[in-house]
Amino acid sequence: MPLEGSGQAVALEVLLHGPLSRAELARRMGLSHASLSRLTKPLVASGLLVEDATAAHRGGMGRPKQPLDVVEEAHHFLGVKVTGDRAYGVVTTMRARTVSRSVVELPDHTVDGVVRVIGDLAERARAEVPELAGIGISVGGLVRDAAVVEQATFLQWTDVPLGAQVRAATGLPVVVENDVTALTEAERWFGAGRHAETFTVLTIGAGVGYGLVAHGRLVTSSDAGLGLVGHTMVAPGGPRCGAGHSGCAGAVLSSDAIAGAVASATGRWTGIDQVLEQAASGEVACVRAVTDAARALGRLIGTAASFSHSPTVVLGGETVAVAQLAREAVDAGIADVRHDEAEAVRLEVRGAGFDEWARAAAVVAVQAFVTGR
Template sequence: MPLAGDPRPRTAWTPLTGPAHSIALEVLLDGPLPRIELARRLELSPGSLTRLSRPLLDTGLLVETDSVCDPVSGRWTRPLDVDESAHAFVGVKLTADTAHAVLTTLRARVVAAVEAPLDGRAPAAVAATVARLVRELAGDGLERLRAVGVGLGGLVDDAVVRSALYLGWEDVPFGALLEAELGLPVVVDNDVLSLTRAEQWFGAAGRCTHFAVVVVGAGTGHGLVVHGEVLDRPDAGVGLLGHHPVDPHGPLCPEGHVGCAEAVLTTAAIELRAGLALRRAVTFEQVLELADRDPLARRVLDDAARSLGTLIAAVANTAMPEKVVVSGENARLAEVAHDALWEGIRAGRHRLASPLVVDVQLTGFAEWARGAAVTAIQTFVLGRRR
């Protein structure tokens, strides 16, 4: 079944279900893989694997790599892999004033990155800017471009942006607007969910079926994967975790909540508190640089990291994930104030609770855009977002 709006026949990843597709997906996520390992994972006989993989090799979806010696059987074998450069994808992260775009392979390896300021926030103008970046990235390889993914902070429902406050959008069919500009399939997703999908398939949580992503930056948010599926609920774009209380003595957020994550952990919140303490305006990056030599900067960061630990503990206590991935522009907070972070985590966890795995992933706008590309890749490969 082709993606909605795709004018070209879809052949490379059909069928979308069944053993043949399972073989292709295993190879995509973990390849190159020896045939004996593939057969073991999928509980197939060697004969069945050969029969099912032959059409995939004939169409070029799978390729054989150079011969290697299998450490288990001692036999020489040619592992199966995908030709990841045969399919290209573009991911776009929209902020209030800039479009950040990356070109990736089928495995979400970033090949090129560009960005451009938005010429106003009118949906048509934003679509025109994004389309220009897509064409710039694709260059002469437009025929390899399969889909475009767009990630933004807000509530998204089937490529319609129901609400994106920082863009001033309500009920904007942005996916349809961009498809009309490009003649390519477009998927639009909440940016935190896209980042979660990227960690699931090609990131720190690869092959983990139950994990959480906690994002701290201009805003706060989280994504959950349970039984291998991203929890893509209508409330995912509302930013519910941002209003979880982390400091009973903290400041007010714009919604009037005392000491919630939005009031304590965002870039603006940390910069404001540090500016008051240091009696001058400072950026988040400057506060990080000052941490080792200025006790006031260190206090601001430690307090924030302790609150982040409280937030992580709350997510771990309620969702009970195998691991928590900390990401976003302010993820360095978890490294620079590591001890304070774990003070907050330990204070919020039961002494008999399982040890918590916390994986810190430093994220810039290119990584956010890559997340949007992964949403496009998943939709292309699965016929849906996972």
């Protein structure tokens, strides 16, 4: 059921931070015990909140106190990340805990073909869980009204009402979102947002992505999805991107850019996965390319931390191994642009697989379900 006002705020607090005792919940919400009881009574009666007997504890005299929690497995959600050749699907609980994964090759780039694949993933999910409450879909590109893919270059799509078509095919609520925006929302609810009200998300892979949460709210605009941060200067005198910008993040940090640096040194093309593997084993050209990219990445991380006024930066994407293989170079890049007296950057590196992107898509479906968006 869609919730509003204080009732929604209470339910969200328990979802994101529970189980919570009524006393702790009242303190967090700034509510009197009487007000909290009035708000939680219908939530418990509806089954959205439950008294968690397994987490009960004694608070002095009397019977054990039972914290409030949500039934995490009561509803499940399908998250789908659509790339140029595959659809990655995960099924999650209400707290975005992944319970299953699937990968399906796209037959083609037609809308009907992609919708069929997502429909097949939904049928698989329905066979695995007692109830599938919604579908979240993420794509790289511009998305309008959480439903329409306004532009997705890698699929050659323009103004595709993907949400409506998948809903017609599955009968389920559907939310469509830009992939980096979805990843940022996942961090806001179930990641960095649990300890920082303001933080930045950066992603490196096929492109360079950027997300910002300020004071607990996602910062976005009609330009989200254009990859604007990819044109930030990070390597003076470096290679040019397709738009002609010298040394910008996209020209230095994308998968093709790193692989291209190795190809320039060796005279042969090596895919990004092999570049990272060979860098880990000490191959000179690969180590040099990864180290140079890591230094530039550090400059981008330091710049993002400065502009957000928050030291917390989350790094995700398919090639996060760059930061893991050459962390000293990342730190040196941060130092290139960061004030000596500024708080140290807190870098949180996430997993590299496409499952992370799919899980983020599931989170936007959870958000829509809980808030009635």
